[in-house]
Amino acid sequence: MTLAATAPQGFLSPTGVEIVFLLVGVVTLGAALITVTSKQLVHAALWLVVTLGGVAVEYLLLTAEFIAWMQVLIYVGSVVVLLLFGLMLTKAPIGPSPDADSGNRWAALAVAGGAAAALVWVVVDAFRTQWIDLDTAQGSTGDVGAILFRHWVLPFEALSVLLLAALVGAIVLSRKNGTTNEESRQGSQAREASEGRREEGKS
Amino acid sequence: MHLAYPAVLAALLFCVGLYGVLARRNAILVLMSVELMLNAVNLNLVAFDVWLRDSLHAGQALTLFTIAIAAAEIGIGLAIVLMVYRNRGTSDVDRLRDTAEGPDDDTDDADDTDEAAAAAKKAEATA
Numbered sequence: 545m546t547l548a549a550t551a552p553q554g555f556l557s558p559t560g561v562e563i564v565f566l567l568v569g570v571v572t573l574g575a576a577l578i579t580v581t582s583k584q585l586v587h588a589a590l591w592l593v594v595t596l597g598g599v600a601v602e603y604l605l606l607t608a609e610f611i612a613w614m615q616v617l618i619y620v621g622s623v624v625v626l627l628l629f630g631l632m633l634t635k636a637p638i639g640p641s642p643d644a645d646s647g648n649r650w651a652a653l654a655v656a657g658g659a660a661a662a663l664v665w666v667v668v669d670a671f672r673t674q675w676i677d678l679d680t681a682q683g684s685t686g687d688v689g690a691i692l693f694r695h696w697v698l699p700f701e702a703l704s705v706l707l708l709a710a711l712v713g714a715i716v717l718s719r720k721n722g723t724t725n726e727e728s729r730q731g732s733q734a735r736e737a738s739e740g741r742r743e744e745g746k747s
Numbered sequence: 748m749h750l751a752y753p754a755v756l757a758a759l760l761f762c763v764g765l766y767g768v769l770a771r772r773n774a775i776l777v778l779m780s781v782e783l784m785l786n787a788v789n790l791n792l793v794a795f796d797v798w799l800r801d802s803l804h805a806g807q808a809l810t811l812f813t814i815a816i817a818a819a820e821i822g823i824g825l826a827i828v829l830m831v832y833r834n835r836g837t838s839d840v841d842r843l844r845d846t847a848e849g850p851d852d853d854t855d856d857a858d859d860t861d862e863a864a865a866a867a868k869k870a871e872a873t874a
Binding site: 558559561562565566569572573576577579580585588589592595596599602603605606607608610611614615618619622623626627629630631633634636641643644645646647648649651652653655656657659660663664667668671672674675676677678682683687688691692695696699700703706707710711713714717718 | 748749750751752753754755756758759760761762763764765766767769770771772773775776778779780782783786789790793794796797798800803804807808810811812814815816817818819820821822823825826827828829830832838839840841
């Protein structure tokens with residue numbers, strides 16, 4: 545529909561934006577590979593920051609400015625911090641943990657490799673002759689804000705209800721249950737009492 | 748820009764995330780790989796939105812919604828992982844086999860000892 549302008553472009557004469565996109569893409573993909581293969585759990589979380597930041601730069605190169613800053617704010621700013629909190633609250637080991645990968649690693653590698661080959665083949669075959677026109681910016685903050693609050697208001701409000709529900713759900717799930725807490729306290733008191741008795745018997 | 752660049756990058760990122768989901772053992776690393784897959788989908792949405800010059804910017808609006816839903820998902824997911832860790836003393840998805848059928852019946856014993864260890868640990872912590 546918009547892509548009559550396919551004349552002078554080609555694979556063999558990449559533009560500057562394409563070269564930068566390719567370089568940032570290589571960095572992003574490498575960081576993603578380290579994220580899923582690193583034996584050190586905290587390092588995996590920190591390489592995830594590099595991956596998400598690289599994706600934000602790709603958004604900027606695609607002229608989707610608002611999405612890029614949202615990506616930096618929400619993913620790099622909060623999701624990674626939540627993941628690090630989770631790693632520390634589950635007492636993740638600081639050094640390398642040899643059992644980070646499961647035993648079905650080779651099956652996973654086969655599935656992922658097959659999926660990658662199929663997807664890349666289909667995508668390249670389908671969009672071989674399509675070009676994105678980046679001359680006019682498509683995602684400036686003003687545009688996206690106007691569209692979001694003019695045409696997408698109802699989903700936006702539904703999303704705020706969903707976020708509230710998720711917040712309440714997370715609080716309910718992570719709150720310590722009163723009755724089990726009471727039981728475990730009673731159990732520990734009983735154990736203390738029996739240990740005390742044993743020590744008295746020893747002495 | 749050629750459309751194949753963002754599309755191929757998104758496909759490869761998705762497959763890296765797929766490998767992570769299937770191959771990782773720690774539940775939090777599985778959640779990180781899910782984030783990678785969601786990012787691949789977001790990149791596709793933005794690229795096709797810019798390509799189509801959609802007047803409603805449906806792709807970018809959907810990307811914002813996906814980012815918000817991913818944040819909600821990571822919050823709930825971490826709460827569940829922390830609860831499992833508190834009850835079982837592990838966040839290893841290979842050892843949460845209560846609903847699994849199979850020939851390996853010894854996993855039940857392992858789970859019992861895990862639960863006992865976790866209960867002892869909790870008792871120590873509250874004492």
